[in-house]
Amino acid sequence: MNIGEVAERAGLPAKTIRYYEDIGLVKPPRDANGYRAFRDSDLHKLAFLARARALGFSIEDCRVLVGLYQDDHRASADVKRVAEEHLTRIDEKIAQLQGMRDTLATLVDACHGDDRPDCPILKDLAEGN
Amino acid sequence: MNIGEVAERAGLPAKTIRYYEDIGLVKPPRDANGYRAFRDSDLHKLAFLARARALGFSIEDCRVLVGLYQDDHRASADVKRVAEEHLTRIDEKIAQLQGMRDTLATLVDACHGDDRPDCPILKDLAEGN
DNA sequence: TATGGGGGTTCCAGTCATGGGAAGGTAAAG
DNA sequence: CTTTACCTTCCCATGACTGGAACCCCCATA
Incomplete structure (x- = not known):
């Protein structure tokens, strides 16, 4: 998935997704042409982030919440x-x-x-x- | 009045007052030594701004409100x-x-x-x- | 084969209303 | 004279993006 489709499906502007990558919230691999190649797990995480942000959680809270989400032993x-x-x-x-x-x-x-x-x-x- | 006293009496940090001068909200004259020499009218205006800000008005709203305040024909x-x-x-x-x-x-x-x-x-x- | 359009990329600057801190000049007190 | 407490300007940082420039890439059509 390219960034446009992910933006659409996660309900986040592409700019915001690039920003989230910048601050280490998502780490999509890259295609040979340099395009970000989002996996389903990236999309899923971005949708999670979108909802957490919509509830007003700060980015740092979101970072913690994503960490907990991914930790089976939380x-x-x-x-x-x-x-x-x-x-x-x-x-x-x-x-x-x-x-x-x-x-x-x-x-x-x-x-x-x-x-x-x-x-x-x-x-x-x-x-x- | 120097900035410290005005800050105290208006209930605003000195930093904020300097910023307000920067964006043209107040225009205190200067003493020979370069210190800002606040007049009563400056103090009054800064206290006005402090209260307007405390009510959540944006800086631009404050600019308008101060303008109206100073306009006898508003x-x-x-x-x-x-x-x-x-x-x-x-x-x-x-x-x-x-x-x-x-x-x-x-x-x-x-x-x-x-x-x-x-x-x-x-x-x-x-x-x- | 040009060309046009609609993707994508990076990087820089701006938003809002301050706050922090450095580097240096000045004034009041002991 | 020295200390201390002010004052000055200047630049950088905040949070969470947003806008825009300059450039690259892929596909379709004339």
Whole structure:
């Protein structure tokens, strides 16, 4: 398989796949013409990566997860720990965004949004209450 | 005021303030020795920027907001529009994270987390359901 | 046999909003 | 005078790509 087909099937841009090779996540062999010759196992791994990334795992987390995936003697506890830590980070991020959202929504609500200059949004940013 | 004091009072790292000057957000004059000599208005603007950034506005949004803030003839509608667009982006981001969170929480829940290799998390990543 | 199109390749630069650290000048304190 | 604490500029790194240039390769058609 060439990179185009793999990109299509894994749901990743070709650029991203080249990048993943660059950082050692996949190691497809090369054809005589220099083209990457992806095996089924490479495609499989890339699809795995695509899904892990879609769940927000960092590249380094992905590296760990792929390692665990390929290790028949892994302990599911190790996988779970990685996932739990990621879940915690996501929760923190959501909480942070939610805080912004609430403040922002209050301000937007308080703003008339007409052609006059008075604006509680700017007032808040300027004075910080 | 030197950069250290301004950093302290605006709640921004000195590095960040230098960066903001670099991209034209603030333009403090210089003393004879080359030190930045911040005026009250610079401090005020930097505090404004710090709060806008804390609400998640991008640097470009901040540039617009500062411009509106300094324009006595602004229409509050213009401010409100910027804030509403930002609010929408935040809501999208929260929804996206919430989706990840839910999937992840389900998977974590389903994983025994013991020393055996069977793991629904990896299974999901590998097969994608 | 040219030529055109649609693959593929590498390499370099840019994104966003900083942060780290080096190398050096300056000011305040003891 | 020396130490210490600032300040300056400059360049590199981050994460995870994305865009683009310049070039190679394979196949089909006129």
